[in-house]
Amino acid sequence: AQTVTQSQPEMSVQEAETVTLSCTYDTSESDYYLFWYKQPPSRQMILVIRQEAYKQQNATENRFSVNFQKAAKSFSLKISDSQLGDAAMYFCAYRSETNFGNEKLTFGTGTRLTIIP
Amino acid sequence: EAQVTQNPRYLITVTGKKLTVTCSQNMNHEYMSWYRQDPGLGLRQIYYSMNVEVTDKGDVPEGYKVSRKEKRNFPLILESPSPNQTSLYFCASSLLASGEQETQYFGPGTRLLVL
Numbered sequence: 001a002q003t004v005t006q007s008q009p010e011m012s013v014q015e016a017e018t019v020t021l022s023c024t025y026d027t028s029e030s031d032y033y034l035f036w037y038k039q040p041p042s043r044q045m046i047l048v049i050r051q052e053a054y055k056q057q058n059a060t061e062n063r064f065s066v067n068f069q070k071a072a073k074s075f076s077l078k079i080s081d082s083q084l085g086d087a088a089m090y091f092c093a094y095r096s097e098t099n100f101g102n103e104k105l106t107f108g109t110g111t112r113l114t115i116i117p
Numbered sequence: 118e119a120q121v122t123q124n125p126r127y128l129i130t131v132t133g134k135k136l137t138v139t140c141s142q143n144m145n146h147e148y149m150s151w152y153r154q155d156p157g158l159g160l161r162q163i164y165y166s167m168n169v170e171v172t173d174k175g176d177v178p179e180g181y182k183v184s185r186k187e188k189r190n191f192p193l194i195l196e197s198p199s200p201n202q203t204s205l206y207f208c209a210s211s212l213l214a215s216g217e218q219e220t221q222y223f224g225p226g227t228r229l230l231v232l
Contacts (some may be wrong), residue, residue, distance in 0.1 A: 004159075026227070042225075043228075044225055044226070045160075045207060045223035045226075073144070091160070094189075101167045102167075102175075103150070103165070103211055103213065105162075107161070108159055109157055110159055
């Protein structure tokens with residue numbers, strides 16, 4: 001079974017600075033997807049960024065980018081120019097490409113990000 | 118607007134009183150799933166459904182039932198709720214096996230307290 005580990009329960013960053021959230025995962029599969037979800041105080045789950053394992057190029061979405069190291073099974077999220085609206089719980093998630101019929105996301109335990117004005 | 122809706126959003130109940138949390142999506146998605154979120158544990162899958170009348174257990178199915186009689190609806194049923202089912206519940210839906218463009222849409226969550 002796959003597992004996802006987020007070793008930083010809490011992080012804080014000064015507004016406008018850059019912060020990196022860590023995520024490692026364990027799998028024996030070669031084809032999979034990785035995600036970062038944001039959960040603000042409203043509790044809504046919002047997709048931040050997606051990475052396909054077969055792609056070597058790191059995904060980027062505006063101020064959000066990832067550092068995907070497939071051999072090391074590492075998937076960190078970098079937030080540049082942090083804004084107050086980035087304050088949230090961030091979850092790393094894994095989805096198998098071979099688990100036909102079940103699009104299950106396996107989540108880490110989350111990192112709570114605080115933005116310091 | 119494409120969305121997943123859940124009702125109720127908040128629920129306080131007592132042990133043993135049957136309850137149903139509804140989930141509905143308007144995107145014609147085949148796949149639907151329920152998760153529960155608990156502090157320090159992230160989100161864990163309870164049940165999922167590949168299509169109408171096709172459901173299967175996730176990682177934590179004990180104490181829950183589901184049904185999928187219509188494509189758009191996927192209710193979560195707690196026949197005899199217990200305090201350890203106090204949690205935040207999310208419904209999610211997506212197209213099935215649509216490759217890299219697939220996105221799972223999450224509902225707004227239902228916070229359940231079982232006394």
